[in-house]
Amino acid sequence: MTYQETIGYLYDRLPVFQNIGARAFKPGLHTTRELCRLLGNPQDKYPTIHIAGTNGKGSTSHMLAAILQEAGYRVGLYTSPHLKDFRERIRVNGMYVPEEFIVQFVDDQKSNIERLSPSFFEVTVAMAFAYFEIAGVDVAVIEVGMGGRLDSTNIITPELSVITNISFDHMQFLGDTLAKIAGEKAGIIKNGVPVVVSEEQGAEVVEVITAAAEAANAPLTFAARTYEASYVDMREGKMLVDILKRGSGDVVAEHIALDLTGSYQLKNVAGVWAAKEVLVSKAWNIGDEAVFRALASASAITGLKGRWQKLGQAPDVYCDTAHNAAGLAMTLAQFESVCKGRKRFVIGFVGDKDISAMLRLFPQDAEYYFCEPSNMRALKAVELQARALEHGLKGKSFRNVNEALKEAVRDSAPTDAIYVGGSTFVVADIDSL
Known part of the structure; x- marks a missing residue:
């Protein structure tokens, strides 16, 4: 098949959530696990960072990927949905997955696709994991599709889990209270794996996430209790922010320029800074100068579009x-x-x-x-x-x-x-x- 024929096959053969909604939703990890087992479990061959949340997980994923890339790592990035091109979902150092890989992957896995009847999302997750192994990434940043606990991406055991925030969305799948939604998002928390929560949350959400982290013996950081991103000015089309130590008001980082200028990025960048600090504590080599360069050009480095x-x-x-x-x-x-x-x-x-x-x-x-x-x-x-x-x-x-x-x-x-x-x-x- 040609590339266009391959993409057509994926859309025609597989249930696509963005097209048909609930009928494409397949809760559970069995099919993704089986697809990846047949591929040799590529998701276990490199470190990962897992990002969940109602809002901000896309921006956070792109900012962290940009930071890691500027720090010298070869970085895979999986996000969804795409805006213009299917290949936006799977990138290495900002470059789209090649058309040739997609064609070959689908051709090789067609019999498994026909036999297992996965969703479109399950196939794309397995495709991303396989490509990141072949591309030799040092780390992959993986954005959750929806929820967390039953999301296809949740077969990884990451270096770090990040939950950006909890608010109301997709209630027909995730629950009709913030506590229920938090329970689904907290499903990405793994045994012993540090977790960062970007935004300040209400008591019911904090209780659920804290209980999940304690049950998993996972070190928990509420970024908004430690850091505050403070707006300074707009300069040359970029938003200048200071990172302050919560409580003392001490400046941790001064005049960081963000090319993502939505006001909501103030909440995201505090979580990103906290996530960076956790990675540094785990011996990842990420200097502050790499953070400054990355955040000033995150959209250019990763290709992110559509955020303010x-x-x-x-x-x-x-x-x-x-x-x-x-x-x-x-x-x-x-x-x-x-x-x-x-x-x-x-x-x-x-x-x-x-x-x-x-x-x-x-x-x-x-x-x-x-x-x-x-x-x-x-x-x-x-x-x-x-x-x-x-x-x-x-x-x-x-x-x-x-x-x-x-x-x-x-x-x-x-x-x-x-x-x-x-x-x-x-x-x-x-x-x-």
């Missing part, structure tokens, strides 16, 4: 992949702070998610351009338009994000600002991304 990314100016156009109430609240607050004129929102969502809490976050004194992602799970733009109206949000509907964005730009004065988002898949459809 500026797409245009006069009017300013921002996009962000925030797709739940907790994440969206932060990006909308930042958008409010940068908008000098009329606020315009180009938004779309998937249809199998309760979006009421998110719609309540949007201001009524703004212009709306409702669209839909090019995705089988898409909420139709006209239905979104009707549901938004129930929350006092008025606007026009469009077939896709690019038509909606063009109209928003045409309607704008130079001082206006446009926010594009609501769903990862809406951002993925932006032509100019």
Whole structure:
């Protein structure tokens, strides 16, 4: 098969969550374990770092991968979903997995795929683990797909586990309380493996994670109790932050420049700094100068897109992949702070998610351009338009994000600002991304 035929086979043959939602969800690790056993358990051949969380796990994964790469390590990075190219999911030192490897892997494993009937995600996880072994990585940073306990990535025993935060998302799979969701995320905690929690959490979440860590005899660090990332300024398109010691206020690191400029990165970078410190304590050679270089160019080093990314100016156009109430609240607050004129929102969502809490976050004194992602799970733009109206949000509907964005730009004065988002898949459809 050609590369395009191979990708077509994967999408046609395997259940794909981003297309069909719950019907593609296969809880349990048996199939992934069996696929990897047949591959010789490549995930056991190199050190790994495991990242879970409701929000921030993608940014955290990319920042840690960039830091390790700048420190001189050969770094594998597995993330999901992809925005533009399937190969975004599997990278080594920022370079996509070769098309030839994907073709050969699927050809070699086709009989096992047909026999085991794995999900799309299970195959891509096994593919990533196999490629990282062949590519000779020194370490692989592995982002959880959903949850943790039953996520396909959870067959690894990492050097370090990171849980960025716990908030409401995917409740039909992970539970309808923060304690239940925390229990699923805490499933990545392994016996004796240090775990870092990036953000300050409520008592019910802290109790669950602490109990899981104690049961596993896993050293636990709550990063927000040790460090605070403090905003300093914006300079040359980068956000300057200081890392302070919590309590004393002593400066641990001064004027770190972040090319990921979303305000929510202040929470992520405190967790990243704490994770770096744990790795250093385990004899990983990571100097502060490597951290500074990496964080100043994390998106360039790793290829990360869609996190508070500026797409245009006069009017300013921002996009962000925030797709739940907790994440969206932060990006909308930042958008409010940068908008000098009329606020315009180009938004779309998937249809199998309760979006009421998110719609309540949007201001009524703004212009709306409702669209839909090019995705089988898409909420139709006209239905979104009707549901938004129930929350006092008025606007026009469009077939896709690019038509909606063009109209928003045409309607704008130079001082206006446009926010594009609501769903990862809406951002993925932006032509100019």
